[in-house]
Amino acid sequence: MKGAGRLYPWSQRFNLKLLLLVLAIGLGINVVGVGHLLLAVRSALSPADLQLLLHWIGLLLLVLIPAAGIYSLVSEFAFWEGWLEGLPAPSTLFDHTPAVAASHRCYLVYLDGIHQLERDHPPRVSAFLELLEQQLAAETLLVRGLETYTVMPVALAEDAGSAWFWRRLFALQEQHPNGLVQLLAAVLVQANNVIKVGISSDRRYGPILNYELALKISLRLAELGFRPGGGSRIVLTGYSGGAEMAMGVADYLRRITQAPVSIISFCGVFSGNQVLDQLSGITTIVGSKDPVAAFGRIAYPGRSPLLPLSNWNKALSAGRIQRDCIDGMNHNGNSGPFSEPFRLRVIKAILAALALPVAAPERTGC
DSSP: TTOGGHHHHHHHHHHHHHHHHHHHHHHHHHHHHHHHHHHHHHHHHHHHHHHHHHHHHHHHIIHHHHHOOOOOOHHHHHTTTTTOOOOOOOGGTTTSSOOOOOOOOOEEEEEOOOTTOSSSSOOOHHHHHHHHHHHTTTTEEEOOOOOOOOHHHHGGOOOTTTHHHHHHHHHHHHHSSHHHHHHHHHHHHHHHHHHHHHHHTTTTHHHHEEEEEHHHHHHHHHHHTOTTTSSSSEEEEETHHHHHHHHHHHHHHHHHHTTEEEEEEOOOOOOOOOOOTSOEEEEEEETOHHHHHHHHHHHOGGSTTTTSSSSSHHHHTTTTTEEEETTTTTTGGGSTTTSSTHHHHHHHHHHHHTSSOOOOOOOOOO
């Protein structure tokens, strides 16, 4: 998509900036009062920009974001009822795969964070993945370019029910002369991705979304020559919200592909609510200065040590979770995992996690 590249570096840093902005606004209200804060905003923006800001914020909060959430749930229901086409049944996924053992012993599937707008990754992420691919063993294949936050095998701008909306939104983001409109359009795209992360962690609607995404990943693996029973394993590596999506799809993917599945997350924001006891291992790579991932540990009660019977804590006590901390690394930006000072250290941690022995799943049932 033309023109999108220049917005990507900003979109990678948006999560942290938004968090800091919310904290700054709250602090400003407490210190100087609402009146003084409004006066400062009015002095910083022209009347026309202020009116435009209020108009778009109202539209986002009252109409567009709730509509995106409702559409996400409706589309999942439509898929579950068989009204949508595009993802085959699990029994037919690997029918056209050559009946030989897969040429790759390990498939490393990358699931991007909520900054992802289309199949192509942002420049920093692409550079990171190229370096990672260069250092992988010959038997390991990196699977990239998956759209983590759409369940159908098409881009947002090609979705049958909402293509008209997303194409218009992308056009506003890339071509509108007002930078404020571009900013708010990008916020809405990321809001759609945040909604998907929230649905994935929800016990009511999450299983449908996670199953759909597992089918989508399986379809890509089949296209790359993966075949059940070929002796290959699958490793899901997720950044930020992509870690939640990895946790959600892992057990479904294990069942569909009949292969060992493990997870490597870095700067991950995830719930740990999903079925984890059948996975071959989980490695979390975190930064010592990452406030977003730290907030995830607080936002999801299932990761609290006060709840020892949660899925996450049971996997932790069973020794299935390894934690690797990188000193000084932030969530994104110039000290994030894709930045030059830290990307090689993250890649080294991923390679170390890939070298860990594959754990056997726990036995369940009688």
